[in-house]
Amino acid sequence: MSDETFEPKIVGFMCNWCSYTASDLAGTARMKHAPNVRIIRVMCSGRVDPTFVLKAFSLGADAVLIAGCHPGDCHYQNQNYKTIRRHAMLKYILPQMGIEPERIRLVWASAAEGQILADAIDKLSEDVRKLGPLRWADNWEENGERLEALESIVKEHEEAMEVQP
Amino acid sequence: MIAPKDETRIGVYVCHCGTNISAVIDVEALAEFARGLPQVALARDYKYMCSDPGQELIKQDIVDKKLNRIVVAACSPLLHEATFRRVAEDAGLNPFLVQMANIREQVAWVTDDPVDALAKAKAHVAAAVRRVSKHEPLERRSVDVTPRVLVVGGGIAGIQASLTLAEAGKEVILVEREPSIGGHMSMFDKTFPTLDCAACILTPKMTAVKDERNIRLLTYSEIESVEGAVGNYKVKVRRKARYISEEKCVGCMACIDQCVFTKPKFPNEYDQGLGLRKPVYMPFPQAVPPVPIIDPETCLQLSKGKCKQNCVEACGERGAVLLDQEDTIEEFEVGAIIVATGFKAFDPSVMPYYGYGRLPNVYTSLEVERLVNAAGPTGGKLVLRDGSVPKRVVIVHCVGSRDKNYHTYCSRVCCMYSLKLAHLVKEKTDAEIYNCYIDMRTSGKGFEEFYNRVQDEGVHFIRGKVGDISLVPPENGEQSNRMTIQVDDTLLGKVRNFDVDMVILAVGLEPQPDTDDVRRMFGMSCSTEGFFLEKHPKLAPVNTANDGVFLAGVCQGVKDIPDTVAQADAAAAKALALIDRGTFELEPNTAVIDEDNCSGCRICNNLCPYDAIEYDEEKEVSRVIPELCKGCGTCVAACPAGVITGVHFTNDQIFAEIEGMLFDAMPDLLAV
Ligand SMILES: Cc1cc2nc3c(=O)[nH]c(=O)nc-3n(C[C@H](O)[C@H](O)[C@H](O)COP(=O)(O)OP(=O)(O)OC[C@H]3O[C@@H](n4cnc5c(N)ncnc54)[C@H](O)[C@@H]3O)c2cc1C
Ligand code: FES
Numbered sequence: 127m128s129d130e131t132f133e134p135k136i137v138g139f140m141c142n143w144c145s146y147t148a149s150d151l152a153g154t155a156r157m158k159h160a161p162n163v164r165i166i167r168v169m170c171s172g173r174v175d176p177t178f179v180l181k182a183f184s185l186g187a188d189a190v191l192i193a194g195c196h197p198g199d200c201h202y203q204n205q206n207y208k209t210i211r212r213h214a215m216l217k218y219i220l221p222q223m224g225i226e227p228e229r230i231r232l233v234w235a236s237a238a239e240g241q242i243l244a245d246a247i248d249k250l251s252e253d254v255r256k257l258g259p260l261r262w263a264d265n266w267e268e269n270g271e272r273l274e275a276l277e278s279i280v281k282e283h284e285e286a287m288e289v290q291p
Numbered sequence: 292m293i294a295p296k297d298e299t300r301i302g303v304y305v306c307h308c309g310t311n312i313s314a315v316i317d318v319e320a321l322a323e324f325a326r327g328l329p330q331v332a333l334a335r336d337y338k339y340m341c342s343d344p345g346q347e348l349i350k351q352d353i354v355d356k357k358l359n360r361i362v363v364a365a366c367s368p369l370l371h372e373a374t375f376r377r378v379a380e381d382a383g384l385n386p387f388l389v390q391m392a393n394i395r396e397q398v399a400w401v402t403d404d405p406v407d408a409l410a411k412a413k414a415h416v417a418a419a420v421r422r423v424s425k426h427e428p429l430e431r432r433s434v435d436v437t438p439r440v441l442v443v444g445g446g447i448a449g450i451q452a453s454l455t456l457a458e459a460g461k462e463v464i465l466v467e468r469e470p471s472i473g474g475h476m477s478m479f480d481k482t483f484p485t486l487d488c489a490a491c492i493l494t495p496k497m498t499a500v501k502d503e504r505n506i507r508l509l510t511y512s513e514i515e516s517v518e519g520a521v522g523n524y525k526v527k528v529r530r531k532a533r534y535i536s537e538e539k540c541v542g543c544m545a546c547i548d549q550c551v552f553t554k555p556k557f558p559n560e561y562d563q564g565l566g567l568r569k570p571v572y573m574p575f576p577q578a579v580p581p582v583p584i585i586d587p588e589t590c591l592q593l594s595k596g597k598c599k600q601n602c603v604e605a606c607g608e609r610g611a612v613l614l615d616q617e618d619t620i621e622e623f624e625v626g627a628i629i630v631a632t633g634f635k636a637f638d639p640s641v642m643p644y645y646g647y648g649r650l651p652n653v654y655t656s657l658e659v660e661r662l663v664n665a666a667g668p669t670g671g672k673l674v675l676r677d678g679s680v681p682k683r684v685v686i687v688h689c690v691g692s693r694d695k696n697y698h699t700y701c702s703r704v705c706c707m708y709s710l711k712l713a714h715l716v717k718e719k720t721d722a723e724i725y726n727c728y729i730d731m732r733t734s735g736k737g738f739e740e741f742y743n744r745v746q747d748e749g750v751h752f753i754r755g756k757v758g759d760i761s762l763v764p765p766e767n768g769e770q771s772n773r774m775t776i777q778v779d780d781t782l783l784g785k786v787r788n789f790d791v792d793m794v795i796l797a798v799g800l801e802p803q804p805d806t807d808d809v810r811r812m813f814g815m816s817c818s819t820e821g822f823f824l825e826k827h828p829k830l831a832p833v834n835t836a837n838d839g840v841f842l843a844g845v846c847q848g849v850k851d852i853p854d855t856v857a858q859a860d861a862a863a864a865k866a867l868a869l870i871d872r873g874t875f876e877l878e879p880n881t882a883v884i885d886e887d888n889c890s891g892c893r894i895c896n897n898l899c900p901y902d903a904i905e906y907d908e909e910k911e912v913s914r915v916i917p918e919l920c921k922g923c924g925t926c927v928a929a930c931p932a933g934v935i936t937g938v939h940f941t942n943d944q945i946f947a948e949i950e951g952m953l954f955d956a957m958p959d960l961l962a963v
Binding site for chain 1: 367368369370393395396397398399400401402403404407408410411414415418811814816817818819824836880898900901921922923924925927928929931937940942945946948949950952953955956
């Protein structure tokens with residue numbers, strides 16, 4: 127596939143209450159946008175386990191979008207603050223695995239913000255189109271250094287999760 | 292080898308949705324694709340899956356073709372998941388063995404290119420098929436519902452909803468933050484299109500609220516906090532000190548008469564500042580409850596600590612004046628909540644070219660409602676601030692509405708109330724009246740007839756937006772308050788200038804300034820223009836995303852009194868349906884901890900905003916209390932040992948969904 131015709135495959139996790147509804151609203155209002163993001167509904171962005179993101183990359187996703195309610199507006203009070211932390215953590219560990227941090231994006235879209243979500247999808251699709259395909263799965267090779275790095279990441283993950291808001 | 296009865300047999304149903312889906316997505320190709328997916332026993336496409344024959348088709352297949360999992364590729368699950376779950380249930384299949392693929396809102400309606408649309412739809416279908424194969428049969432949990440309703444806001448919407456519920460024999464807690472109920476409607480003299488006297492139709496309802504045994508009326512009160520969920524909310528209400536006991540006061544007004552201020556001196560908020568009041572006052576004569584209130588800002592005793600306290604003496608033995616009263620907090624348990632917090636009139640002082648607040652004879656429509664009101668600050672005489680009667684009046688339509696600088700939406704009631712005010716002002720003053728409008732919008736029962744009537748009365752109509760309002764230059768060195776109106780007459784095709792001595796700005800309706808706080812408190816969302824968001828614009832117009840919270844009146848979107856009343860009754864009926872049944876079925880998607888493998892690290896304990904995770908000191912494990920868990924899944928994602936299961940959102944299910952979404956990234960994946 128030449129990079130000119132490259133169309134990224136993006137997995138989008140959207141919370142049921144704001145962003146999934148925003149995505150529906152974009153539909154009802156016929157706000158056309160890039161077809162690259164395939165949408166998985168979770169109850170809250172706080173459900174997005176970092177392993178979901180890694181799983182998506184390992185299965186060939188070129189990017190992952192996480193969309194939730196604005197901070198302070200989470201249907202479950204403040205769970206999206208945990209999403210912020212996990213997103214920050216992912217941004218930090220992805221490069222250690224050979225994945226550009228631009229391939230993970232967190233956006234806030236309230237149930238009224240169909241346009242904001244549609245724009246975010248367009249923007250991410252365009253940015254990743256420029257970045258080119260992720261060949262992580264092909265490039266992956268086990269070596270001692272990597273495994274060591276992974277272990278330290280796991281540790282950091284645990285520590286990160288202990289920090290309370 | 293799996294025994295045939297355990298074999299996963301998935302039926303996939305691709306909906307055309309008329310042509311909503313099929314115009315963009317090749318539905319036959321999509322069904323063909325589904326047929327090739329593992330475990331899919333059959334795939335069909337059909338014109339309307341949600342129709343009776345569509346539903347019947349699925350039911351028949353479940354029975355005849357022994358399907359044990361269903362995927363419906365159609366609209367959003369937020370719209371029809373419940374429908375298809377019911378279909379499965381009717382055919383004897385557990386309702387949670389159904390999964391929807393959203394190919395209408397999220398694909399057909401947002402994608403131009405059919406090739407792209409088909410690819411994305413395939414991903415959504417593959418994901419749903421993969422996911423549903425991991426679904427488990429689940430049971431819904433049922434909770435008891437407290438048979439009591441909280442109504443927030445005592446405008447006509449809240450009043451109507453409360454009375455309807457009380458009539459059905461249900462207990463209602465009605466909370467209004469102003470000293471009296473009545474809302475905006477109580478400010479009007481007459482109401483369009485019938486010109487009923489607003490007080491005559493509203494006052495009896497207000498009194499009924501006060502007298503109704505089933506309604507507990509809390510005025511001058513605000514919601515402090517809301518906890519719990521559908522069926523069982525715990526609500527704290529702050530009852531602000533009004534310094535007069537509602538229980539003891541008989542409404543004799545002696546305290547007002549005897550106040551050390553012998554004359555009213557302070558602007559009365561209720562009269563839009565056009566009338567004056569004392570520190571102790573009744574907002575308006577028909578206020579309910581008929582109990583005065585003392586304003587702590589202007590009362591000498593309360594603000595300065597120095598006053599003869601004539602009011603206390605006037606009240607005498609009754610002892611209803613309580614200058615040391617403090618706010619109190621009351622707690623209630625309710626099963627359902629109706630939010631009816633209304634609107635705020637647009638403030639035109641942000642539009643300098645209309646001169647509001649600068650030119651004395653520019654009024655808002657709400658001010659004029661008070662001026663024409665027999666119980667208003669002028670006793671119903673329409674006079675300007677200098678006491679003179681206006682001879683030429685212009686009504687400027689769409690102030691703050693249909694204007695991309697302010698609100699783009701149409702406020703729906705302004706054309707009609709402008710006609711009403713034109714009629715009333717003409718009747719009272721015989722002035723020449725000009726309506727400057729963009730479009731006249733008079734759709735409603737009896738509305739066009741009213742428009743014709745007002746035209747026949749000799750009111751003038753100019754089609755065009757008013758660009759500027761300025762004072763007429765001084766004549767013989769004398770500056771009057773007359774104004775020149777500049778309007779771009781789009782029928783004549785030229786800019787016209789004419790002089791008037793009164794301007795009425797037909798201000799639009801906008802969301803209350805504290806909408807965001809109220810929205811958060813009740814777990815709701817707002818739509819783009821800022822009013823509260825209903826669950827579905829057509830099919831669930833009074834429901835919200837929060838199952839026990841319903842909407843009534845303008846807080847949901849602009850509307851007139853007849854529509855407000857109809858919606859209030861609808862909200863009451865919905866609340867009644869919930870509490871009358873006595874139980875509510877909750878989704879089973881809680882978190883569950885596998886205690887055998889829990890290491891007791893307690894990371895999850897503090898993540899839960901509902902304190903739904905308890906720690907068993909003895910066994911050194913954490914446990915989820917199902918009644919409190921709302922199923923957000925945050926603890927599931929955080930458990931380092933991976934022993935918390937998010938029911939119906941398990942890791943396996945979501946992994947399967949991810950695999951399906953990427954069916955074309957790893958071609959050999961689905962073959963496994
Ligand atoms: C100038 C003007 C003239 C109009 N004339 C007409 C007419 O002639 N005919 C007609 O059909 N319609 C007319 N309308 C429209 C009419 O006013 C509305 O349809 C109607 O008032 C809506 O009632 P409501 O109960 O939804 O809101 P509101 O009347 O605004 O009542 C809301 C109530 O909730 C209270 N509240 C708000 N927030 C809270 C809170 N957080 N906690 C507790 N209480 C709260 C408020 O104090 C208020 O009492 C007119 C509107 C305007 C602006
Ligand atoms: S529910 Fe939307 S982020 Fe939590």
